[in-house]
Amino acid sequence: MKLRRLPQQERGERRVTTLLDAAAAVIAETGYDAATMSEIAARAGASIGSLYQFFPNKQSITQALRAQYGREFQELWSPLESTAASLTIEQLVSRLIDDTVQLMERHPALLPLMDAPCSTRNPPIRKLLRQHIARGLRAKKPSLSEVVAARLATVTLQTMRGVRELYREFETRERRALIQEYKLMLVCYLTYQLET
Amino acid sequence: MKLRRLPQQERGERRVTTLLDAAAAVIAETGYDAATMSEIAARAGASIGSLYQFFPNKQSITQALRAQYGREFQELWSPLESTAASLTIEQLVSRLIDDTVQLMERHPALLPLMDAPCSTRNPPIRKLLRQHIARGLRAKKPSLSEVVAARLATVTLQTMRGVRELYREFETRERRALIQEYKLMLVCYLTYQLET
DNA sequence: TACATATGTGAGCTTTCGCTCATATTTAAA
């Protein structure tokens, strides 16, 4: 999380979570670039000085948010590696997409944060997710080479990014229909790739 | 294109194209937000004043570039509506993806420009492309309802956006392999949707 | 050559942003 100073009192911890919530809200509304530090502080009911007390710069905020979201994905998907073998492809795809949709609705900042700048030390969430998916796929079909599994995972993940973009452009109703189409596409593709 | 003043001499037209080329280069390298007007002018060997002589603001540059790229897509795909019926699904998919790849390589600014802000008067290229794809699909299978065709086109287009993202992350070799996977996925999906 | 118009120039205005710092207040331990 890389805070400038670790909160040492309960008050400090409350501030940090309040600030992160505010940051997520502002980023969700305006995007990363347009989100300003002053607006984040104001939204949290704090002063700019207070914000910089804990976060040394703007990037450190996105790092913290990304780390949090990454952990939540990991919690959802780490069981998948052991259970994927017993799932049908439909179930696997449904699970992947539904979980993504769920996290995106819980964290509207996730979408803009995927495009925000990332230091090389703090790799994007994407890489983590790709690993999980690749392992899930190999659990389902162990004869897949690592290279091929990584490729399938990349395509699968990028397709799920496509789902994300729907949130920019479509309302709930049409979005549901489109999500169904995405599931179908992935099922078609993975069935072809895993069952031959 | 909405220029502040239309170029009236050959000199002016040269300036405009030079400026647009420079803008595309800078945007390709740094992204839209980080691309500055001064850098664009400098890259074109012009002064800032000269830049503002023709382009009233930063957005007008992206509008001009987007319009240009939109026209090129249109040129490539407008014949598709009449010929799609006689193509196999493999051929259609190959055509769509290869054309996209080709334009992306010719115009490296296309990728960052897709995410750049767009006024409501100047709709993103995406909408144009979606229409073309939807018409192509209906040409291939006239029994498709407009709504369903639009949905398939959306999913197809978003998949092609996925291809675009590969350029951020992968080198030529792996990219080629991944593009093949994308084609396969679209073929699987469209075969399922168009032939049943 | 003379004149109007098109194009070119860059110092600098205005605004906004990320961020610092001197200082004030709250908290917890001694």
Added chain:
DNA sequence: TTTAAATATGAGCGAAAGCTCACATATGTA
């Protein structure tokens, strides 16, 4: 109660961005 550390504050600094404007030069026409 005293005291040191933790937390809070916001005026303001420096940098960089978009953009203007008064003026200089180039070009076409008569």
